[in-house]
Amino acid sequence: MTGSLTVTETDEERDATQLILQDIQSGVYAPGTWLKQIDLEIRYGRGRNEIRRALDRLALKRVVEHVPNRGYHVYLSDGKQWDDIAEIRIMLETGIAGKVIARATSMDVSVLRELADRFQGLLHSGTVLELYEANLAFHRAYVDLAGNAELHSVIAELRQRTSSAPVSQWHTRSRIEVSAAEHHQMVNAIEQKDEPWLKTLIEQHIRQK
Amino acid sequence: MTGSLTVTETDEERDATQLILQDIQSGVYAPGTWLKQIDLEIRYGRGRNEIRRALDRLALKRVVEHVPNRGYHVYLSDGKQWDDIAEIRIMLETGIAGKVIARATSMDVSVLRELADRFQGLLHSGTVLELYEANLAFHRAYVDLAGNAELHSVIAELRQRTSSAPVSQWHTRSRIEVSAAEHHQMVNAIEQKDEPWLKTLIEQHIRQK
């Protein structure tokens, strides 16, 4: 089943790693699928070398799994892994709550609110990937308020590990609606500098999704 | 300056990534040093391909930095980065304190104590690398008690980011002695199930080093 559909011109210069990752996150490659080098080579119009490097990186990120002389296949995440990562994210995102509240200016709050609005706006019109990225942007903006440059990349990595199948995460529309509402509540909590409330919200938000 | 010294036979089968990482951590390659592919090829007796993959991985881990058409050089860590990573580690390692105390059996405690002893024992006779690894083993055992498989790798990654020059971390012997003492105090805190004390100890321990 050698796919022959080539991607759009705008992706021409982007890194193959991100393109493959995006396709995995969009559900193009289902968990367990074997990623044949030739197929990827054709699909993304890259050399064998770049494809191999991309696969190696994704294997390091635990997005795909490498079996010697067999190839790479999309990782099948078990329930335990999801729980473990959720727990870590809760520790980190609640851990910075105090710092975020202390540092957030009124302008920061309106930026956050805007991002929360954008997520909510995509609820009806947006694709799964757009929703995923809007959600990512909101959390990223929140984390950035802590002023910890390293934390940013740590959480990004964590998210990538579970996001193998974001489609399966948000099954129902009602769940996404809850998420959107929680985003706004988080913004309010930051605005009112209510740290305990913010922490509770974050824990709920990460666990349920 | 093409080095020609080959490593021992036992390292023959190990991954080049870890060998290079170890040499960086041991201080063989000082921060800022350019890692030429040919040199590494000879030193570790590997093909060009494996060396490139290893460098790419280390670049991803932020241990080295990649400059297109120039090569890879050992990363120069600034003070801010160290503080940021220390903060993350504190959030995570104190965050699991309650779980560790709840789950730790008396056998787990004695294992920890043994590791703390080993670190202390190496204080006089051990090399910097041995000390580094003994310290790593202790913290790894502590983290494992939380039963979070993902956390293990997250913290390992974090440690690697700053450990570019572990030699410079432990300047004086007195500091290492303090670390050894704190390890034992942590074990005691776990044994007595004193969570606040354990958290305080961890924060002190990570910050000072």
Next chain:
DNA sequence: GTTGACAAAATTGGTACCAATCCTATTTAC
């Protein structure tokens, strides 16, 4: 003596080829 241009050497990074390995389909024996 210093600065700038130019040539030579060295290094990186991509492409192509080929061996080793694994999967699949057909054939053969029972």
Next chain:
DNA sequence: GTAAATAGGATTGGTACCAATTTTGTCAAC
């Protein structure tokens, strides 16, 4: 009819080669 064996095809992964780029060394001009 079923199961094992074998041949064929496909895929991975390593090695070697070569082009593009950069750095170093040399020479000339000011």
